Amino acid sequence: MNAGAVLLLILSGLVLMALLILRGRKGTRPFVRLLPAFQELLEETGYAAESGGAVHIALGSGGLNGEDAITSLAGLQVVEALADTAVSYNAAPVITVGDPTLLPLAQDVLRRAYERKGIAELYDPGSVRFVAPSPVAYAAGAANVVATENVTASMMGGAFGAEVSLIADAGAHRGLPQLAAAADPRALGALYPTTDRLAMGEELYAAGAQMTGERRYLVGLVAQDVLRVVLVLAILGAVVLAFLGGG
Amino acid sequence: MSKLVKRWIPGLLFATLPGLVVLFGYLFPSPLLVYWRDALVEWAVIVAAFAFLLGLFNILRVHGERIGHRRKGWLYSLVLLLAMILAWIPPILPANVPGQDMLDRAVFDYVISPVGAALAALVVFTLALAAFRLLRVRRSAGAMFFLLIVVVALLGSTPLTGLERLADIRDWIVSVPGMAGMRGLLLGVALGTVVTALRVLVLSDRPHSES
Numbered sequence: 001m002n003a004g005a006v007l008l009l010i011l012s013g014l015v016l017m018a019l020l021i022l023r024g025r026k027g028t029r030p031f032v033r034l035l036p037a038f039q040e041l042l043e044e045t046g047y048a049a050e051s052g053g054a055v056h057i058a059l060g061s062g063g064l065n066g067e068d069a070i071t072s073l074a075g076l077q078v079v080e081a082l083a084d085t086a087v088s089y090n091a092a093p094v095i096t097v098g099d100p101t102l103l104p105l106a107q108d109v110l111r112r113a114y115e116r117k118g119i120a121e122l123y124d125p126g127s128v129r130f131v132a133p134s135p136v137a138y139a140a141g142a143a144n145v146v147a148t149e150n151v152t153a154s155m156m157g158g159a160f161g162a163e164v165s166l167i168a169d170a171g172a173h174r175g176l177p178q179l180a181a182a183a184d185p186r187a188l189g190a191l192y193p194t195t196d197r198l199a200m201g202e203e204l205y206a207a208g209a210q211m212t213g214e215r216r217y218l219v220g221l222v223a224q225d226v227l228r229v230v231l232v233l234a235i236l237g238a239v240v241l242a243f244l245g246g247g
Numbered sequence: 248m249s250k251l252v253k254r255w256i257p258g259l260l261f262a263t264l265p266g267l268v269v270l271f272g273y274l275f276p277s278p279l280l281v282y283w284r285d286a287l288v289e290w291a292v293i294v295a296a297f298a299f300l301l302g303l304f305n306i307l308r309v310h311g312e313r314i315g316h317r318r319k320g321w322l323y324s325l326v327l328l329l330a331m332i333l334a335w336i337p338p339i340l341p342a343n344v345p346g347q348d349m350l351d352r353a354v355f356d357y358v359i360s361p362v363g364a365a366l367a368a369l370v371v372f373t374l375a376l377a378a379f380r381l382l383r384v385r386r387s388a389g390a391m392f393f394l395l396i397v398v399v400a401l402l403g404s405t406p407l408t409g410l411e412r413l414a415d416i417r418d419w420i421v422s423v424p425g426m427a428g429m430r431g432l433l434l435g436v437a438l439g440t441v442v443t444a445l446r447v448l449v450l451s452d453r454p455h456s457e458s
Contacts, residue, residue: 063298070440073452100298100301100305101295101298103298103302103305109454126308126312130305133299139370140366148320149319163367163370165374168373168377169376169377172377190374193390193393194377194380194381201432201435201439202438208452216452217452220443220446227438228434228435231434231438
């Protein structure tokens with residue numbers, strides 16, 4: 001077993017411990033800072049309902065069977081968090097995916113929201129669309145949805161590269177409010193100039209906690225923050241030790 | 248009891264157990280674990296291939312409805328469906344049909360590759376347009392700083408003579424503050440990934456069923 005595997009095991013163990021400890025603590029509600037990218041999405045859904053339009057959610061070109069699986073699942077949290085509100089307003093979002101493995105999952109999240117409200121017959125599987133398997137073709141197809149359909153806001157959350165600028169450009173051209181959450185630095189550079197609210201890096205994984213406020217999400221977020229502090233302290237400690245040793 | 252059968256047993260069988268076997272197969276590559284790890288990954292690939300069929304039906308449904316209702320852009324949908332049907336023909340032709348292989352390759356070489364390259368080139372223009380738009384709509388210190396760095400990095404990358412000083416500045420930006428920021432970002436992403444993955448493994452997060 002190499003050093004990387006040992007580190008991953010230790011890190012996973014620490015995360016697991018933090019999750020279990022924080023989950024067991026009743027009463028206290030963990031505090032998390034609010035991210036406008038997710039907070040405003042619920043407002044945009046309400047506005048979409050009033051204007052008879054829909055919010056477009058681009059989940060990116062990642063799927064469940066590649067290195068972007070977790071990033072795609074984090075993007076899917078946006079749909080999970082938004083689904084009930086959107087169904088209550090009868091303003092189902094238009095969701096585009098660039099990998100077919102994400103398609104049944106996103107459809108299922110939306111369908112279950114309709115079932116919970118007792119209006120399963122109103123669910124339209126065409127609300128979730130598979131566009132194309134290549135990242136650039138997906139971005140071009142999703143940009144077409146933003147440019148031509150009755151979309152009142154655009155949210156981009158998931159696995160993207162620089163090609164996301166095609167979607168963002170279509171939204172900016174129409175003057176739509178644009179919200180985004182991405183982990184890839186190339187996507188962040190492309191999104192920064194055109195989006196009003198941008199969640200960067202690890203903030204993407206906070207979508208569920210930010211939008212639902214559910215304890216299971218909040219606990220994960222707090223565990224993540226605690227571990228980041230631990231890692232930063234460990235890095236600083238290693239730097240000091242190396243400095244002293246080298247000196 | 249029904250909650251146990253409906254929620255926990257499928258979750259444990261289809262999410263936690265395979266996830267742990269694959270994870271430990273990489274961490275402790277014993278012959279037994281490697282065998283099961285590879286088998287599970289292979290099954291996942293097969294399931295993913297079926298997902299492509301679902302994607303195909305989704306495209307047929309979405310664009311078929313658009314054509315049927317004559318919605319805006321229905322002509323493009325028609326072209327898309329026709330192109331899709333035409334693209335199926337070369338691979339399903341018997342191998343002994345003359346030119347089958349050539350036709351298959353031609354679709355990639357003369358249609359898919361050039362169109363993909365053209366779209367990728369378009370990204371450069373949308374990025375430049377976005378920078379210009381930023382200059383107009385968001386005149387904050389952060390936006391100006393962002394643009395300044397972009398200009399320095401772009402000019403520093405050009406082979407023009409007289410800009411060697413800018414090339415040095417660009418190298419410093421990329422290797423010192425750029426790299427530090429990138430590492431911080433990637434560290435956060437790695438932590439987020441581990442936490443999200445573990446939440447799925449311990450069934451705290453069930454994207455596949457009711458939580």
